[in-house]
Structures are given as structure tokens and as C-alpha cells.
Amino acid sequence: MWGRQREAFSMYKRIPSRDRSAVTDVEENSALSQNSMDEESTNTLWWLSFPHVVVATISSFLFGYHLGVVNEPLQSISLDLAFSGNTLAEGLVVSTCLGGALIGSLFSGWIANSFGRRKAFQLCALPMIIGASTSATTRSLVGMLIGRFLVGTGMGLGPPVAALYVTEVSPASVRGTYGSFIQIATCLGLLGALFIGIPVKEIDGWWSICFWISTIPAGLLAFAMMFCAESPHWLYKRGRSAEAEAEFERLLGGSHVKYAMLELSKLDRGDEADTVKLSELLYGRHFRVVYIGSTLFALQQLSGINAVFYFSSSVFKSAGVPSGVANVFIGVANLSGSIIAMLLMDKLGRKVLLLWSFFGMTISMVLQVVAANTSVSGSRSLYLSVGGMLMFVLTFALGAGPVPGLLLPEIFPSRIRAKAMAVCMSVHWVINFFVGLLFLRLLEQLGPQLLYSIFASVCMTAMVFVKKNVIETKGKSLQEIEIALLPQE
Numbered sequence: 001m002w003g004r005q006r007e008a009f010s011m012y013k014r015i016p017s018r019d020r021s022a023v024t025d026v027e028e029n030s031a032l033s034q035n036s037m038d039e040e041s042t043n044t045l046w047w048l049s050f051p052h053v054v055v056a057t058i059s060s061f062l063f064g065y066h067l068g069v070v071n072e073p074l075q076s077i078s079l080d081l082a083f084s085g086n087t088l089a090e091g092l093v094v095s096t097c098l099g100g101a102l103i104g105s106l107f108s109g110w111i112a113n114s115f116g117r118r119k120a121f122q123l124c125a126l127p128m129i130i131g132a133s134t135s136a137t138t139r140s141l142v143g144m145l146i147g148r149f150l151v152g153t154g155m156g157l158g159p160p161v162a163a164l165y166v167t168e169v170s171p172a173s174v175r176g177t178y179g180s181f182i183q184i185a186t187c188l189g190l191l192g193a194l195f196i197g198i199p200v201k202e203i204d205g206w207w208s209i210c211f212w213i214s215t216i217p218a219g220l221l222a223f224a225m226m227f228c229a230e231s232p233h234w235l236y237k238r239g240r241s242a243e244a245e246a247e248f249e250r251l252l253g254g255s256h257v258k259y260a261m262l263e264l265s266k267l268d269r270g271d272e273a274d275t276v277k278l279s280e281l282l283y284g285r286h287f288r289v290v291y292i293g294s295t296l297f298a299l300q301q302l303s304g305i306n307a308v309f310y311f312s313s314s315v316f317k318s319a320g321v322p323s324g325v326a327n328v329f330i331g332v333a334n335l336s337g338s339i340i341a342m343l344l345m346d347k348l349g350r351k352v353l354l355l356w357s358f359f360g361m362t363i364s365m366v367l368q369v370v371a372a373n374t375s376v377s378g379s380r381s382l383y384l385s386v387g388g389m390l391m392f393v394l395t396f397a398l399g400a401g402p403v404p405g406l407l408l409p410e411i412f413p414s415r416i417r418a419k420a421m422a423v424c425m426s427v428h429w430v431i432n433f434f435v436g437l438l439f440l441r442l443l444e445q446l447g448p449q450l451l452y453s454i455f456a457s458v459c460m461t462a463m464v465f466v467k468k469n470v471i472e473t474k475g476k477s478l479q480e481i482e483i484a485l486l487p488q489e
Contacts, residue, residue, distance in 0.1 A: 045253040046174045052228045052251065053178045056165045057185035058221040059124055059158035064189025065214055066128070066151050070094055071327070072197030073207030080205070083141050095433065096145050100127075100152020102429040108160040109422030117165040117231045124161060125222040128154035129215050136211035147211075154218075156429060159405065160421040167409035168231040169251050172477050176345030179406030183397065184342060187335040194327050233414055233478070236264045263479040281423055286416050289485060292469050293408040293424040299462040300404055301431040303361055304455030305396050306439070308389055316386065333390045337397025344398075349474035350407050351466060357399025358462040364392035365456035372449040400462070410473040413482045 070077065070093055075084075083089040104124075112120045131150030138144050162182055170178040196213055200206040229251050235244040241261070248260045281290045316326030341353060367388030371381045412420045443451055473481050 046171050048253055049169050049171065049178070049251040052169055053166050053181060055221065055224045055228050056121065056162050057181045058217050058224070059121060059162050060182045060185035061189040061192070062128055062214065062217055062221070063155050063158050064186035065193045065217075066097060066155055068190045068193035069197070069210055069214065072194065073200040073210055076200050076207050077144065080207070081139065081141050081144060089141055093144055093148060096148040097152030097155060098429060098433045100149040101156035102426060102433070104153035104156025105160060105422055105425035105429055107422070108157045108425065109419035111157065112161050112164055112418040116234055117161060117168070118225045118228060120157065120161045121165070121225045122222045124154045124157040125218040126154070127151065128218040132211045132214045132218070136208045156425070160425045163405045163409050164418055164421060165231055167406065167478070168233040169229060171252060172475055174346060175410070176350065176406060176474060177342050180338060180342035180345050180402050182405055183338040183402035184335065187331065187338050187397070191331040191335065194331060232260070233264065237414065263477050281416060281420055286413065286420065289411050289413070290420050290423060292411065293404070293420060294427045295465060296404040296408070297424050297428040298431055299458060299465065300400050301428060301435055302458045303358070303396070303400060303462065304365060304392070304452070304458070305400070306432060306435050308392055329390060330393055333393040334397045337394040338402060341398050341402050345402075345406070346474060349472045350403050351470050351472045353399035354403050354466045354470060355463055357395050357403070358459045358466065360395025360398065361392055361400060362456050362459040362463070364388045364395060365452050365459060367391070368452040369449055369456065372447070372452060407470070407473060410478060410481055411471065411485060413485070414478070
């Protein structure tokens with residue numbers, strides 16, 4: 001198996017002699033098409049695809065909302081459902097959606113390929129509506145857990161489909177900017193859940209309203225998707241070229257259809273006639289891009305971002321800041337970084353943002369290590385800890401947060417894009433679950449200084465990995481990226 005993996009690695013670093021003439025032709029054609037693409041990028045009617053992208057990011061808003069919806073009301077929920085003081089039950093209410101998310105992400109590739117991107121969004125909204133309604137009306141812990149699990153399946157299905165759809169319908173010149181909308185929508189969802197949960201201590205049963213409110217954007221997503229464009233890439237793979245042309249006209253404008261279809265014609269149609277096997281992703285010719293994608297998501301989760309979110313309230317509390325205000329600070333830092341990333345994504349590029357993001361996260365964790373040192377005075381330790389935490393969230397949102405979800409659909413070939421995203425998102429959810437499960441225990445066993453040192457080391461490792469393995473995709477068409485990474489054998 002490792003021999004085949006090394007062979008797959010080398011395929012991206014060398015080209016067999018028998019293919020050199022073909023690659024020369026590809027490079028010549030690429031040079032010609034680059035001139036066309038420069039003209040296309042300049043004149044593309046980017047606003048045509050904008051409303052379709054906005055509708056798709058409603059799924060990301062719901063993702064963020066359901067991540068944070070139980071944080072404020074958890075105490076009220078436990079009292080009303082008679083499990084107050086049962087920390088295991090409280091943990092299950094928070095984390096059951098992660099199990100559902102893993103299931104949803106595992107099936108996301110098959111659903112997106114079988115039913116199309118639009119119907120996948122509608123299928124994502126359905127369990128969110130049913131699950132939120134179940135949680136809102138239940139009077140038992142079991143009912144709450146069932147509702148959270150159903151919501152989780154929608155949470156797992158939504159992000160990979162959103163990343164696929166936004167990548168495939170966006171013009172190359174603004175694809176990075178539009179991809180950043182996913183992270184911004186997630187931040188807005190988290191902040192929305194925070195503000196909607198504020199009255200929970202004053203109004204009995206308000207937690208039920210918090211769940212009911214989420215059914216509104218979910219219903220809007222399912223309804224609005226009926227009027228959105230289907231992914232032309234998916235239509236073309238299904239042999240529906242005329243429909244793909246029509247959707248390109250809706251998304252890019254009539255003058256750009258010919259070029260867009262020319263780009264698609266360079267690639268095989270793929271999935272409908274040729275099933276992608278898991279073995280092909282794990283140690284076949286596509287191993288390297290799947291390895292890069294899975295590792296990026298793993299490093300993202302192991303960097304300590306979830307630990308920072310879990311531990312932020314207690315850090316701010318020790319500094320005399322109420323938990324509600326602390327959550328607002330964290331949310332604003334997250335949103336601010338995401339907006340800056342949106343402005344820079346198509347100017348600096350994905351790789352540059354990733355490198356500087358992980359560098360900033362490393363410095364932030366070093367500040368946390370210094371703050372945890374017993375030789376540092378109390379007030380100085382608090383300032384370092386709070387400042388380091390806010391800096392960590394800000395720099396995470398600049399690159400490590402939004403870039404992997406955008407970059408991976410760009411580097412995955414059209415034939416494997418949906419299923420490879422499903423594999424990488426599954427890695428994301430598995431590691432997310434174990435970080436949440438083990439963080440407090442590791443904090444008790446290792447202490448904050450050693451644990452934050454480990455997180456800093458992971459961030460430094462991520463910098464090296466990005467430098468050696470990630471290619472820049474800024475301004476390139478998906479077809480150019482695919483040809484660059486997978487030259488024809």
C-alpha cells in the first residue's frame with residue numbers, strides 16, 4: 001500500500017517521457033486560453049452569480065447557528081427536561097449533532113452526485129427543519145437528542161455541498177471572495193444564536209423559540225433553491241450539455257458561455273459512467289490531493305481552535321468579563337477576520353493567507369504559553385491570555401478557517417470532487433469530535449502550558465505542510481488547476 005502511495009505522490013512531481021509532447025501541447029493551449037481567461041475575468045458579470053451564492057450560504061448560516069444554539073439555553077433546557085446537574089446528558093445535547101454531522105458528511109458526496117447540488121441543499125434543509133421542530137416541542141432528553149442528531153445530519157451535508165456549489169458557479173476572478181462568504185455566514189450564524197439566546201434567563205421556555213427560529217432560514221433555503229442555477233459542472237458530467245450552457249448563461253452572461261463550455265470540454269464527463277471507488281482516493285492516482293485536503297482539515301482542527309472556543313469563557317471570566325460579553329468578543333474577532341479574508345482572498349491568494357494565518361496562530365499560542373507560566377504576574381498573565389485568545393481567533397479566521405473549504409474543491413478533479421470532499425469533511429468531523437471529547441481531560445492531565453505548546457507545534461507543522469504541498473489557485477479556472485495537478489497519462 002505504501003508503495004502505491006509513494007507512486008501516487010511522484011505522479012505529481014514528474015511526468016513520464018511519453019507524455020511530454022502532450023504536456024507541451026497542454027502548456028501551449030494553456031497559454032492561449034490564459035489570454036482568453038484574462039479577458040473573461042475582466043469582463044465577467046460577477047453579480048449574476050452573486051444571488052445564487054448568497055442562497056447557498058444560508059446552509060452555512062444554519063451550520064453556525066446550530067453550533068451555538070444550545071450554548072446559552074443549556075441550563076434552562078436541563079431544568080425543563082429534568083437532567084439538571086447531569087454533565088453527561090448536557091455534553092450529549094451539545095455533541096450529539098457532531099455524530100449526525102459525521103453521518104451527513106459521509107453521504108454528502110453520493111447525494112451531491114446522484115441528485116445534484118440544488119436538491120442536496122434541499123435535502124440538507126429537511127432534517128434541520130424536522131430536527132429543530134423535534135427539539136423545540138420535546139419534553140424529554142431522548143426527544144432532544146433525536147432532534148439534535150437530525151439537525152446534525154443536515155449540518156454534515158451542508159458545508160461540503162456549499163463548498164462544491166460556490167466553487168462551481170463562481171467566476172474565477174471572484175471565486176475566493178465568494179468562497180469567503182461561507183465562513184462569514186457561519187460567523188453570522190454563531191452570533192445570531194448568541195443574540196437570540198440572550199432572553200433565555202428572563203423568559204421561561206425561550207429555548208424552544210431558539211429552535212423554532214432556525215426553521216425559518218432552513219425553509220427559505222429549501223424554497224429559494226428552486227429558483228437557483230444548478231451547477232453546470234454537474235449537468236455536464238451527466239451528459240446534459242444544453243442545460244449546462246443555459247446555466248452558464250444565467251451565471252456568467254451570454255458572452256462567456258462559449259469559453260466556459262470549452263473549458264469543460266477539456267475534461268472527461270466522469271461519474272455517471274465511471275464510479276469513483278474509495279481505494280482510488282486512498283492510494284490511487286488521486287491520493288495526493290485527497291491527502292492534502294484531509295491533512296489540511298486535520299491540522300485546522302488540531303490547531304486548537306475548538307479548544308479556544310471551549311475555554312474562552314473561563315479565561316474571560318477570570319479577567320472579570322461576563323461570559324456573554326466574552327462570546328461577543330470572540331464572535332466579533334471571528335467575523336472581522338473573515339471579512340478581511342474575503343477582501344484579500346483574490347488579491348493575495350489562498351496559500352499566502354494560509355501561511356500567515358498559521359504563523360499568527362503560532363504566535364498567539366506562544367502568548368498563551370507565556371500567560372500560563374507561573375512566573376508571570378497575575379494582571380500581565382490575564383492580558384496575555386485574553387489578547388492571545390482574540391489574536392488566535394482573528395488569525396484563524398484570516399486563513400485557516402475559510403481557505404481549506406474553498407481550496408479543496410478547487411484542487412479536486414471534477415470526477416472525484418464531491419466524494420473527495422465527503423472524505424475530507426469526515427476527517428474534519430471525527431477530529432472535531434475527539435478534540436471536544438478529550439480537551440478538558442488533557443487540560444487536567446497536561447496543564448495549559450504543555451497543551452498550548454502542543455497546539456503551537458501543530459500550527460508550525462501546518463506552516464511547513466502548506467509551504468511544501470499547497471499550490472496557489474488564485475485566478476485560475478478549475479480546469480487549469482485540474483490539468484496542472486493531474487496531467488493525462
